[in-house]
Amino acid sequence: MPPAKQFQPQSPCPCGSSQNLADCCLPFIQGKSIAPTAESLMRSRYTAHVLLEIDYLWNTWSPEQRIRSSKQEIQAWASSCEWLGLRILETKAGQPQDSEGLVSFVxxxxxxxxxxxxxxxxxFKKTLQNWYYVNHKDA
Incomplete structure (x- = not known):
């Protein structure tokens, strides 16, 4: 298992934004607010991998797709990695008024x-006010 990194709320957010963790992804992960766009959900899901916030990953994954894995498998995979960075390449739709969106990333x-x-x-798909990760296609 890679060495654990320590993150404080004032630490730079692992998602690569110019914000600190407390002002970026942490409120979504802690359930204090809802990701308003597909990209913000993507960024917060990456950060959840870094922080090993498996419940957040599970809860923001489309329920009909969850049969493909388990929380234990997600935990095992995420904890076997040392996360080094996220680059968003392109976002299509996925804005607050949209119901679907695509986010290309590395x-x-x-x-x-x-x-x-x-x-x-x-x-990503939005149901009511919540965005969910549905699936992916190879880039």
């Missing part, structure tokens, strides 16, 4: 001593 991580780039186009 997540950089180290696993078993090797650096990997995970490039994905994530598909």
């Amino acid at each position: 997540a950089l991580f180290r696993q078993h001593g090797r650096i990997h780039e995970h490039h994905e186009i994530s598909i």
Whole structure:
């Protein structure tokens, strides 16, 4: 398992925004507010991987897709990685008034001593006011 990084609310947010954690992804992860856009949900889900906030990852995953994995599998995978950075490449739709959105990104991580780039186009859907990660297509 990679060494654990310590994050404080005033730490830079792991999602790569120019904000601190408390003003960026942490309120979403803690349930104090709801991600208003597909991109903000994507960023907060990345941050949840870094912080090992598995319940948040589970709860922001479309319920009909959860059969593909378990909380334990997500925990095992996320904790086996040292998360090194997130780059958002493109966002299509996914604004507060939209019901669907796509976010293309690259997540950089180290696993078993090797650096990997995970490039994905994530598909998001909004039901009522909540955005959910639905699935992805290869970039």
